[in-house]
Amino acid sequence: MKAGERIVAHAVVPLDFTYNYRVGQYIERYIKALGEKKIMAVKCQDCGRVFVPPRKICGTCNRILDEWVEVGPEGTIEIFTIGHVKLNKGLVEKIDKPSIIAMVKLDGASSLLPCVINGLDPEKVKKGLRVKAVFKEPPEDSLFDLDHFEPVG
Amino acid sequence: MRNVGIIGVGYTPVFVSKRKDVNLAEMVSESVEAVFRNTGLSPDDIDAITFGNMQTFEGVNLPHLLMSEHIRAVDKPIIRIATGGTTGMSTLQAAYYYVASGIYDVVLAVSWEKQSEGDSQVGLAGIVMPEAMVMVQHGMDLLGGRGMGGMGGGSTGAAAYQAMSYLHHSGADPEHIDKMAALERSNAALNPYAHLRKKTTVEDVQATPFISWPLRYGHTCPTSDGATACIVASEEKAAKLADKVAWIIGVGCCTSDPSTANFIEGQMTDPADQTVCKIAAKKAYEMAGIEDPAKEIDLAELYDGFAHQSLMWLEKLGLCKEGEAHKLLDRGVLNIDGDLPTNPSGGVFSTNAIGSSAMNRATECALQIMRKIEGEHQVPKTVKKALAHGWGGLFQYVTVMILSDTPRKI
Amino acid sequence: MERKVAVVGYAMTRQASDIGVPRPIMLFELVKGLFDQMGITRDDIDTFVLCSNDFQCGRTISNVFEDTPVGAYMKDETKVEADGVMAVMYGAIRIMSGLYDTALVVGNSLGGSEFRPYLIMDYQLHPAYDRQLGILNEPVTAALQAKAYMEKYKITEDHLNKIAARLLRNAAKNPFALRGKEDATPEYIASSEYLYEPLRELHCYPFTDGACAVVLASDKRAKALTDKPVWIKGFGDSIEGYFLGDRDLSWSRSAKVAADRAYRMAGISNPAKEIDVAEISIKFASQEPIICEALGLFPEGSGAEVADRGLAEIGGEMPVCPSGGGLGAYPFSAMGLIRVAECAKQINGEAGDIQVKDVKTAVAHGQDGFCAQHNAVMVLSSEEG
Numbered sequence: 025m026k027a028g029e030r031i032v033a034h035a036v037v038p039l040d041f042t043y044n045y046r047v048g049q050y051i052e053r054y055i056k057a058l059g060e061k062k063i064m065a066v067k068c069q070d071c072g073r074v075f076v077p078p079r080k081i082c083g084t085c086n087r088i089l090d091e092w093v094e095v096g097p098e099g100t101i102e103i104f105t106i107g108h109v110k111l112n113k114g115l116v117e118k119i120d121k122p123s124i125i126a127m128v129k130l131d132g133a134s135s136l137l138p139c140v141i142n143g144l145d146p147e148k149v150k151k152g153l154r155v156k157a158v159f160k161e162p163p164e165d166s167l168f169d170l171d172h173f174e175p176v177g
Numbered sequence: 178m179r180n181v182g183i184i185g186v187g188y189t190p191v192f193v194s195k196r197k198d199v200n201l202a203e204m205v206s207e208s209v210e211a212v213f214r215n216t217g218l219s220p221d222d223i224d225a226i227t228f229g230n231m232q233t234f235e236g237v238n239l240p241h242l243l244m245s246e247h248i249r250a251v252d253k254p255i256i257r258i259a260t261g262g263t264t265g266m267s268t269l270q271a272a273y274y275y276v277a278s279g280i281y282d283v284v285l286a287v288s289w290e291k292q293s294e295g296d297s298q299v300g301l302a303g304i305v306m307p308e309a310m311v312m313v314q315h316g317m318d319l320l321g322g323r324g325m326g327g328m329g330g331g332s333t334g335a336a337a338y339q340a341m342s343y344l345h346h347s348g349a350d351p352e353h354i355d356k357m358a359a360l361e362r363s364n365a366a367l368n369p370y371a372h373l374r375k376k377t378t379v380e381d382v383q384a385t386p387f388i389s390w391p392l393r394y395g396h397t398c399p400t401s402d403g404a405t406a407c408i409v410a411s412e413e414k415a416a417k418l419a420d421k422v423a424w425i426i427g428v429g430c431c432t433s434d435p436s437t438a439n440f441i442e443g444q445m446t447d448p449a450d451q452t453v454c455k456i457a458a459k460k461a462y463e464m465a466g467i468e469d470p471a472k473e474i475d476l477a478e479l480y481d482g483f484a485h486q487s488l489m490w491l492e493k494l495g496l497c498k499e500g501e502a503h504k505l506l507d508r509g510v511l512n513i514d515g516d517l518p519t520n521p522s523g524g525v526f527s528t529n530a531i532g533s534s535a536m537n538r539a540t541e542c543a544l545q546i547m548r549k550i551e552g553e554h555q556v557p558k559t560v561k562k563a564l565a566h567g568w569g570g571l572f573q574y575v576t577v578m579i580l581s582d583t584p585r586k587i
Numbered sequence: 588m589e590r591k592v593a594v595v596g597y598a599m600t601r602q603a604s605d606i607g608v609p610r611p612i613m614l615f616e617l618v619k620g621l622f623d624q625m626g627i628t629r630d631d632i633d634t635f636v637l638c639s640n641d642f643q644c645g646r647t648i649s650n651v652f653e654d655t656p657v658g659a660y661m662k663d664e665t666k667v668e669a670d671g672v673m674a675v676m677y678g679a680i681r682i683m684s685g686l687y688d689t690a691l692v693v694g695n696s697l698g699g700s701e702f703r704p705y706l707i708m709d710y711q712l713h714p715a716y717d718r719q720l721g722i723l724n725e726p727v728t729a730a731l732q733a734k735a736y737m738e739k740y741k742i743t744e745d746h747l748n749k750i751a752a753r754l755l756r757n758a759a760k761n762p763f764a765l766r767g768k769e770d771a772t773p774e775y776i777a778s779s780e781y782l783y784e785p786l787r788e789l790h791c792y793p794f795t796d797g798a799c800a801v802v803l804a805s806d807k808r809a810k811a812l813t814d815k816p817v818w819i820k821g822f823g824d825s826i827e828g829y830f831l832g833d834r835d836l837s838w839s840r841s842a843k844v845a846a847d848r849a850y851r852m853a854g855i856s857n858p859a860k861e862i863d864v865a866e867i868s869i870k871f872a873s874q875e876p877i878i879c880e881a882l883g884l885f886p887e888g889s890g891a892e893v894a895d896r897g898l899a900e901i902g903g904e905m906p907v908c909p910s911g912g913g914l915g916a917y918p919f920s921a922m923g924l925i926r927v928a929e930c931a932k933q934i935n936g937e938a939g940d941i942q943v944k945d946v947k948t949a950v951a952h953g954q955d956g957f958c959a960q961h962n963a964v965m966v967l968s969s970e971e972g
Contacts, residue, residue, distance in 0.1 A: 043236040043295045047715040048200030075833065077716055080203050083246025083828050086220045088210075103738075103836070105730035108781040114706025116726075116782065125727055125783070127832060136832035138722045138731075151738065167719050178685035200715050232668070233647040238640070238710035239668065242956040243829045252844055254824045255961065256677060259641065259668040261648035267665050271677065278590075278683035294714075428686075432635075432664035434655040456661055464686070570651050574664075 050078040051167075053092070058170050059163035063096040065133050073134035096130035097157035098176055103127040103136070106146045122146045128155060128173060143174035180412040180584040181276040183543040184419035187212025192372045192403035192528045195293040201235060202244035205289045208404035209248050212285070216408055218418060220249035223408070224281035229258045229268030229288045230532030234295045248287050248406075262480065262569025263430075264288060265405065265536025266576040270428050272409045273578075282414045289404030290530040335448065335572065336397075337389035340485040342449035344391060349488060349503035351391045355382040356506055358396050358484035358526065364513060365523025367553040372401045372528040396484040403530035407540050412584060423543035426562075427465030427579030431457035435571035454493040454568075454575040461577040462495075466585070467562070470495045474579075475560045476545055477519045478538035480568040481526045487511075487519055490566055494577070518556040521545065535567030535576060542580045591971060592679040593809040593816035595689075596625045596802035597928035602765045602916035604699035606796035610644070613798055614695060615656035621800050622658070625812060629658030632802070633687035637666040638674035638694035638920045642707050657693050657800070670868065671799065671923030672953030672963035676822045678803045688808045695798035696919035699765070704794050704919065711956065713829065725870075726791065728831060728957040730783035733873030735836035737785065740888035742876070744785045748773035749894040751790050751872040751914055757901065758911025760940040763925075765916040766793040789914075790872040797918030799925045806971070817931040817967050820948070821855070823848020824963035831958060842881035842952070842962040849950075850883070853966040858883035858950070862966075864906045864933050864943045866926040867952040869913040874959060875899075878952060879907060882964065901943055909933070909941040923953025923963065930967045 047055065050066065054077055057064040065076035070085035076095055080088060104126035109116045124146055127136035141155060154176040163169045189196075189207045196204050213219060226248060228241040237243065241250070241257050260267040265288040272286040344351065362377035377395075385395035415422045433453035458470070467473050474496055481487040488502035496517060497505055505511055511519040520526070522541040525534045542563035544550045560582070567576040598621035600606060606613055622628055635657060639649040646652075650666040667674040671694040678690035698704045708725040712718040736742065752771040759767030768775065779788040802812070809816040825844035827834060834840070846858070855861045865884055869875045876890030884905050885893050893899055899907035908915075910929045913922070930949035932938045948968045955961040 043714065045294050045715045046197055046200050048203045049198065050203075051200070051715055073833075075830070077830070079246070079830070080206060081246045081249075083249065083251035086249055103731050103734045105727060105734060105786075106781075106784040107727065108783070109726075111705055111709075111724045111726070114703030114709065116705070125722060125731075127731060134833075135830060138717075138720075138831065140722055167716065231641070231647060233641050235714075236710065237714055238642045238707055239955060242711055242826070242960050243713050245826045245960070246828050250826050251828055252825055252841070254845075254848070255826050256673055256824075257668045258665060259648070260650065260666050271665070274677075274681050274684045274686075277685065278680045280680055280683065430663045430665065432654045432659050432662060434660050435651050453661065460663070570648055573651070573654070 050080055054078050055165060055167060055169065058159065059165055061159045062094050063130060063157060063170065065093055065095045067091040067093050074132060075135050076130060076133045076137055093132065095132040099128040099130035099155055101126045101149065101151060101153045101155060102129050104149050106149070124149050139173045141174065142172045178587060179277050179279060180424060180587060181273050181409055182412070182415050182422035182424040182584065183407055183580070184410045184415050184422055185212050185216030185218065185408040186540040186544055187215055187406040188370045189403045192370055192401045192530055194372065194399060194401060196291065196402040201237065201240060201291050201294065202247040204291055204402065205244055205287065205404045206247035208289065208406040209287060212406040212408055216419065218408065222283055222418065223249070223253065223285045225254040225275055225284050226250045227256050227258060227268045227271040227275065227284060227286045229264040230290050231259060231261065231264060234290055234292055234531065236295050260569060260574055262531060263535050263567040263574045263576045264569065265533045266539060266565065266567035266578060269407060269536050269539055270430065270576060270578065273425050273428055276409055276411050283408065283410045286407045286409065286536065287404065288533040288536040290532040291402045292400040292530065293402050336483045337392045339448035339572070340391050340483065342447050343485055343489045346449060347492065347500045347503065353488065353503040353506060354391065354396055354485045355379045357487050358382045360511065361484065361487065361520050361524045361526045364521050364554055365527030368522050369552045370528065371523040372399050392483060398482045398526050398529040401528055401530040403533060405533040405536050405540055407536060421547040421549065423546040423580045424584040425578060426581045426585045427461035427467070429457040429461030429577040431575050433573035435573055448572050449489060451493045453573060454490065457575040457577045458494045461579050465579040467579065471497055474562055474564045475558060476521070476542065476556060476563040477517060478522060478541045478563070479520055479524065479566045480535055480538060481520065481524045482529070484526055487524065491519065494564065494566060513554060514557050521554045521556055538567060539565035539578050539580065546580055546582050590683050590685060591806040592682045592803055592819045593806070594801055594819065594927065594931045594967065595804045595809050595812040595816050596621055597800065597931050598624065599763055599799040599925055599928055600797050602763055602795050602797035602918055604765060604794060604796065606697065606700065610695065610697065611652055611656040614653055614693065617798050618657045618691070618693060618800050621802065625802065627812065632658065632689050632691045633663065634681050634690045635659040635662055635664040636674050636678040636681070636690055636692045637664065638671050638692065638924065639666065639696065640668050640920050642710055643696050643698065643702055643919055645702060657691065670953030670955050670963055671921055671925065672927060672951055672965055673824060673923065675801055675924060675927050675965060676824065676963060679819050679822065682803055682805050688805045690803040691800060692803065692924060693798065693800045694921040694924040696921050697796045698919050699794045699796040725957065726782045726786060729871040729873065730786045731831065732836040732958040733785055733871065736873060736877050736890070739837040740890055742890045745773055746891050746894040747785060747790055747872050748776040750875050751776045753900060754872065754908055754911050754914040757909050757941060758915030761910045761915060764911045765795050767911055767915055786871055786873065792870045792913045792917035795916040795918040797916060797921050797925070799921045799928055801924055801927055815935045817934050817969065818971050819965060820968045821849040821851070821853025821966040822964065823852065824961065826961040829960065834958070836958055839877050839881040839959050839962060842878050842959060845962040845964045846882045849964040849966050855966060859885065859905060862948050862950050863946040864909065864930070864949045866908055866910060866929045866949065867912060868922050868926055868954050870917060872914060875907065878959065882950060882952065901941060906943045909938065909943055923951065926951040926953060927965060927967065934967060934969045
């Protein structure tokens with residue numbers, strides 16, 4: 025092959041492996057609680073912040089988190105975006121109906137939770153709007169038991 | 178240039194085939210917590226972090242990002258190093274350079290692998306994945322015959338060529354591989370952080386089936402879940418922070434090209450030649466002021482994915498003459514109580530969380546020098562200078578580190 | 588004391604959506620070309636630092652087939668799997684250790700033709716949480732970050748359009764950039780489609796193929812290799828937590844900490860005054876004010892004023908990304924390296940149509956992760972000092 029010569033042939037090589045992730049001790053307990061329609065968070069006893077989703081370490085305080093508290097199920101929209109596309113394996117695809125993705129501050133939590141908001145006209149979404157969690161019925165013991173959020177009332 | 182030493186080591190509580198109870202970040206955090214526990218230091222003492230693993234094994238891109246809190250890296254500098262099998266040692270060498278340069282004084286090096294979450298053989302075959310997939314698309318049979326056939330059974334196939342060539346050139350018998358395997362597995366039985374911990378006899382090894390002649394199942398390493406954390410410090414800081422230090426007095430690294438195991442392009446050179454290893458070792462010896470490694474090195478921890486490699490590396494590293502390693506084995510020189518204890522930890526051959534495997538060679542040397550080995554594989558002889566070795570890529574990367582009980586004269 | 592390190596040579600490929608040559612040939616031609624231009628051979632290089640990524644290459648151990656083309660055969664070589672600024676930093680640190688006098692740092696990425704950048708970013712999500720849920724992806728996180736900044740400081744979409752238009756105009760003058768438009772206006776940007784509000788297609792980085800190589804040398808060797816060494820005066824990097832919900836997205840804590848480290852090392856106390864040009868890595872137009880403010884180039888929350896008054900233009904008070912930056916091209920692993928090379932170009936007066944007047948000191952920036960979770964900053968200068 026000479027310098028500058030263009031390639032005409034490409035090989036398309038999908039890399040589609042299956043991985044088997046352990047969710048770990050914290051997400052495990054979080055999922056179990058979702059089945060009971062509860063959202064569990066962990067509290068750092070040093071800085072007092074309440075984290076959801078729960079995780080082992082408060083990086084700022086270097087503390088292993090072991091105090092569990094219930095948060096939500098209602099909360100407030102802090103930041104949101106209206107989606108006009110979705111991603112399918114990294115490819116941008118148009119969608120017919122815009123979606124709402126928001127960072128919600130659940131009551132009692134310090135951190136924001138990324139959520140999908142349904143049942144709301146995208147024109148009407150705004151910062152400060154109250155939303156509540158909608159759980160899957162019956163639960164299937166997965167993260168998807170917290171199905172989506174919708175406006176309160 | 179400043180003197181740099183290892184002042185502490187932390188492992189996950191166990192290295193096993195499946196850590197089902199924790200996720201990636203939680204597992205790695207255990208090693209970091211262990212090193213802080215062992216040294217009495219806290220994250221506040223750490224200036225920077227070096228981090229390594231082989232990310233296709235877990236299918237997470239740049240995993241240091243999602244575990245930044247777990248490795249206590251928040252607000253700290255962190256660099257991710259990945260060089261295949263040598264990743265662990267490359268990560269530790271990065272920590273060495275960070276401190277030697279004078280930029281940072283105390284650096285935490287973290288390396289790990291949680292192989293149970295992915296498919297290791299896919300991960301390994303992934304080294305040549307683009308080529309392999311093109312060959313499949315052209316109707317080639319990857320598992321048999323020619324071409325990629327050597328990669329059947331992942332890296333074991335490729336290693337079999339190496340073992341064959343080694344036996345031919347060294348005059349060792351296949352039974353020497355069995356013997357080395359039995360020796361290392363029995364060492365591992367003494368090491369609480371080893372994965373395969375069963376006292377093993379030559380007959381036990383010989384009872385296992387062949388994968389690809391001359392390599393048997395009992396000659397190959399396991400795939401493990403585990404993590405290692407190691408703290409290195411400048412001479413000045415080490416004096417304040419540590420009671421014992423294993424000084425890094427020599428580092429070497431060399432890269433060959435993939436033709437040492439490149440079955441794809443069909444231009445294979447002898448995989449047992451390993452000139453690359455000799456160059457890396459020479460650099461490390463020069464830096465450490467070692468003239469006769471066979472005399473001056475007291476202990477070796479070698480990267481042996483397969484049992485024949487321990488013998489091969491001893492020769493390539495100049496720890497004995499070419500063709501002599503199996504004679505040392507026969508004379509018991511390589512035993513834990515021998516003159517040149519080799520892989521007293523049980524080696525990669527017994528514990529293989531790939532990303533951490535090469536780092537564990539250096540941390541084991543450090544702990545032997547400090548006489549802080551947990552378990553019964555502490556060697557009886559005084560270890561003044563020890564050699565740690567890493568190996569990876571398509572048989573083409575070698576890293577070497579010389580550790581000592583006394584710092585270099587600068 | 589620490590040794591001084593200089594950039595003594597640099598070369599980059601044209602950044603393209605499909606570079607049209609296989610990776611090894613691209614790397615060989617780039618590096619051999621650089622060596623020829625400098626009048627050196629691979630024997631003059633003591634240590635090689637590669638910068639690439641297994642996911643981007645679709646290959647375990649991405650550097651396996653990159654070492655030989657760049658001349659690392661039987662040499663000391665390692666690989667950084669992060670942004671290119673980190674790789675340059677590590678190359679400099681290796682030289683500062685005293686064990687080496689020269690280093691070649693090479694980064695490459697084929698995000699235009701070989702992989703899907705947004706998919707590669709999905710693999711950075713927490714595999715047992717965010718990746719399962721599928722709520723977050725790269726443009727969503729960027730849109731949320733943009734919203735957080737814009738709401739806090741009353742920045743409008745028009746300001747974003749102005750930023751993007753400026754970058755595309757700059758890129759049009761940069762022969763190496765992939766996407767540029769000579770007469771780009773805010774209206775032109777506003778005419779592109781929304782992805783996630785407020786981000787439109789033209790606020791986002793283009794998917795890019797590209798590579799860049801930089802040669803570093805100690806003060807001992809630098810002057811023998813070039814008449815115009817560009818000195819690395821300071822560097823620093825920092826990371827913050829992973830979960831977006833814990834972070835204040837309206838600013839970048841890690842970029843600030845990284846910049847503070849770099850400025851301290853470089854002896855810079857007033858970056859807005861002392862720095863003449865900035866080449867920063869931004870993936871979305873909305874990240875520019877956030878990163879610039881964290882780097883102390885503009886006051887906090889000044890995004891609207893900077894855009895309205897054209898302060899970041901090539902002829903402005905503080906030129907930012909005369910090359911067009913991330914909107915002109917974003918070849919992942921090569922991105923930070925290109926920023927360093929662009930800074931060196933500016934300092935040496937070799938930047939052609941995008942040359943900023945009288946550049947003595949420049950700052951290069953690189954990032955990794957969602958909403959720039961990990962940032963690296965490097966200060967370069969014509970003065971050895």
